[in-house]
Amino acid sequence: MKSIFKPGRNIAMKIPAHEYDQTIAFYRNILSLQELTPSPPGNEEAPRFEFGGKVLWLDRVEGLSQAEIWLEMITDNIDEAAALFAQQGCIRCDEIEPLPKDLKAFWVANPSNIIHLITETDAT
Numbered sequence: 001m002k003s004i005f006k007p008g009r010n011i012a013m014k015i016p017a018h019e020y021d022q023t024i025a026f027y028r029n030i031l032s033l034q035e036l037t038p039s040p041p042g043n044e045e046a047p048r049f050e051f052g053g054k055v056l057w058l059d060r061v062e063g064l065s066q067a068e069i070w071l072e073m074i075t076d077n078i079d080e081a082a083a084l085f086a087q088q089g090c091i092r093c094d095e096i097e098p099l100p101k102d103l104k105a106f107w108v109a110n111p112s113n114i115i116h117l118i119t120e121t122d123a124t
Helices: 017-030 078-087
Strands: 005-016 048-051 054-061 068-075 105-109 115-119
Touching (some): 017 054, 068 078, 078 105, 078 115
């Protein structure tokens, strides 16, 4: 049986350090998106914004040269999903960012190197 996939609730924007503050100001001050649990000054937690029923995470990444978009996909069976990706020759990239040990999830890249979090439950 083929695994069923649906879009998750999370979109992560990985932002180079040299563009981070301006990018946050863009979403916070220019677009005036609703911020979810704003981070106090000096806190390293990524700001999150409501984004049309999704959550947009803005993550600062040292050493990155340009921004990246990472997407979340939800499956009803993580083991079948992993087998399907392996069968299709999709690139697993679990080393890209650690995940909580209790989260049934893994990272995969699409053919144009857009990172997807494949998770059995919504990782919000």
